[in-house]
Amino acid sequence: MIYYGHQHITEKDIQAVEKVLRSNYLTQGPVIESFEKKVANYCGAKYAVAVTNATSALHIACKAAGLGEGDVLWTSPITFTASANCGRYCGADVDFVDIDDKTYNISVAELQHKLETALQKPKVVIPVHLAGQSCDMEAIKALADEYGFKIIEDASHATGADYKNTKVGSCRYSDMTVFSFHPVKIVTTGEGGIVLTNNKELYEKLKLYRSHGITRDGDLMTQEADGPWYYQQIELGFNYRMTDMQAALGCSQMDSLDEFVARRRYLVRRYNEKLKDLPLRTPYQSEDTNPSWHIYIIRVDFTKVVLSKKEIFARMKDRGIALNLHYIPVHTQPYYRNLGFKKGDFPVSETYYEEAITLPLYYDLTDEQQDQIIQALKDVLQG
Numbered sequence: 516m517i518y519y520g521h522q523h524i525t526e527k528d529i530q531a532v533e534k535v536l537r538s539n540y541l542t543q544g545p546v547i548e549s550f551e552k553k554v555a556n557y558c559g560a561k562y563a564v565a566v567t568n569a570t571s572a573l574h575i576a577c578k579a580a581g582l583g584e585g586d587v588l589w590t591s592p593i594t595f596t597a598s599a600n601c602g603r604y605c606g607a608d609v610d611f612v613d614i615d616d617k618t619y620n621i622s623v624a625e626l627q628h629k630l631e632t633a634l635q636k637p638k639v640v641i642p643v644h645l646a647g648q649s650c651d652m653e654a655i656k657a658l659a660d661e662y663g664f665k666i667i668e669d670a671s672h673a674t675g676a677d678y679k680n681t682k683v684g685s686c687r688y689s690d691m692t693v694f695s696f697h698p699v700k701i702v703t704t705g706e707g708g709i710v711l712t713n714n715k716e717l718y719e720k721l722k723l724y725r726s727h728g729i730t731r732d733g734d735l736m737t738q739e740a741d742g743p744w745y746y747q748q749i750e751l752g753f754n755y756r757m758t759d760m761q762a763a764l765g766c767s768q769m770d771s772l773d774e775f776v777a778r779r780r781y782l783v784r785r786y787n788e789k790l791k792d793l794p795l796r797t798p799y800q801s802e803d804t805n806p807s808w809h810i811y812i813i814r815v816d817f818t819k820v821v822l823s824k825k826e827i828f829a830r831m832k833d834r835g836i837a838l839n840l841h842y843i844p845v846h847t848q849p850y851y852r853n854l855g856f857k858k859g860d861f862p863v864s865e866t867y868y869e870e871a872i873t874l875p876l877y878y879d880l881t882d883e884q885q886d887q888i889i890q891a892l893k894d895v896l897q898g
């Protein structure tokens with residue numbers, strides 16, 4: 516079976532993890548800081564805080580942004596539910612802005628319209644870089660400056676991607692950026708995530724929220740330390756720490772990031788070329804971006820295909836290919852329906868959901884396997 520995503524682990528990765536296992540620190544050791552520095556340097560950001568996954572990264576980013584009860588967070592419906600759930604964790608309300616029909620990222624025109632008309636403006640907006648293609652961050656930043664909201668980029672798909680000749684993660688157009696290191700992502704630490712920022716104050720808050728709200732920094736304490744054992748809990752934080760084994764894997768994987776992204780870009784060019792005559796839309800790439808291509812999404816033209824999406828999935832599975840779908844519009848999930856959202860609220864996202872399919876894409880996918888997928892898709896759609 517060919518799956519939609521898969522990690523690439525080398526002997527060097529294994530040795531890096533083994534080295535930590537033989538060392539004194541399995542967690543809270545020196546490798547965490549090396550990993551954070553490596554990711555921050557790669558992206559051109561000042562600070563990084565590594566955590567258990569992108570979900571916890573989004574949670575502490577929202578906390579650091581000051582999101583709480585009575586506030587509103589906006590994101591787009593075509594994302595993994597975590598991009599919205601992080602607002603709910605903070606007790607805030609969540610609302611959505613429909614996607615752009617070309618990029619499938621948050622529509623800047625819709626965002627502007629909603630900002631002009633909404634009674635309550637958002638405290639935080641989370642643009643999601645779907646498939647690893649950056650949102651139009653310059654335009655979103657201009658709106659943030661006008662309306663006073665904070666921007667947290669959900670770049671879970673976009674490690675290694677470029678936007679206007681800067682790395683996604685530089686936080687040039689945002690307050691914070693989050694990456695995911697789940698095994699299907701561009702680089703992996705097993706589970707893992709990180710928050711990047713250029714703001715020292717946010718950085719200090721992120722570190723506190725990662726580790727129970729506890730500090731040993733005398734400047735932050737309410738009184739002088741009772742002794743060398745002393746610490747204070749000054750906030751309600753969490754235990755969202757990444758282990759040193761994970762960070763070691765991350766350091767080693769980061770060395771291959773450019774190579775990983777180059778291979779994904781090559782495979783995407785190949786898909787685009789070989790699928791161009793089929794009744795489907797291949798991914799659009801905006802000229803400001805050079806995506807990392809976490810996933811490859813096609814939009815099937817069902818006016819020209821007799822099979823249903825379910826039948827396409829079944830027939831491709833019979834040919835040994837597991838398709839996927841990113842994503843079910845978040846506002847249509849029962850949890851969000853119970854909060855008042857309904858089908859019809861975000862029509863561009865809902866039409867996207869009717870037509871979208873994710874084809875396999877990962878570093879180890881061979882040209883031959885990709886040809887097998889392309890041939891199977893041709894047979895299924897045209898047969």
Ligand SMILES: Cc1ncc(COP(=O)(O)O)c(C=O)c1O
Nearest residue numbers: 568569570595597671695696697
């Ligand atoms: C866009 C997006 N945001 C957030 C997440 C959550 O990432 P994690 O699994 O690292 O918590 C994912 C994971 O699939 C994602 O795709």
